[in-house]
Amino acid sequence: QVQLVESGGGLVQPGGSLRLSCAASGRIFSINDMGWYRQAPGKQRELVARITSGGITTYIDSVKGRFAISRDNAKNTVYLQMNSLRPEDTALYYCNADVAVRGSGLRYSSYWGQGTQVTVSS
Numbered sequence: 001q002v003q004l005v006e007s008g009g010g011l012v013q014p015g016g017s018l019r020l021s022c023a024a025s026g027r028i029f030s031i032n033d034m035g036w037y038r039q040a041p042g043k044q045r046e047l048v049a050r051i052t053s054g055g056i057t058t059y060i061d062s063v064k065g066r067f068a069i070s071r072d073n074a075k076n077t078v079y080l081q082m083n084s085l086r087p088e089d090t091a092l093y094y095c096n097a098d099v100a101v102r103g104s105g106l107r108y109s110s111y112w113g114q115g116t117q118v119t120v121s122s
Helices: none
Strands: 002-007 011-012 017-024 028-039 046-051 056-058 065-071 077-082 091-102 108-112 117-121
Touching: 002 091, 002 108, 011 046, 017 028, 017 091, 017 117, 028 065, 046 065, 046 077, 046 108, 056 077
Parallel strands: 011 117
Antiparallel strands: 002 017, 017 077, 028 046, 028 091, 046 056, 065 077, 091 108, 091 117
């Protein structure tokens, strides 16, 4: 049993900042990659940022230089620092993690949080 819980979303003005957090809990043996995805109304879900267990990061082009993903392996938590927010960043942001459950024999499965809403508007 694994749960991912996101927090930190909200309503901000263009140019503002938000910091999203996602904590994984449950019968976790290990976590490989973690990432943030987002889905805006009428659009497909897209990868925003991803980070490996070793700290290698990947970003979608539109957020490079503005967003930063990080993780705290001791806390099973991934963060997304979002700066210089734009209206087009408005979306439901989902946390994702590849997790091996205790007793699974290192069978990694993808888990998703319920999402946290980010709205950028003046």
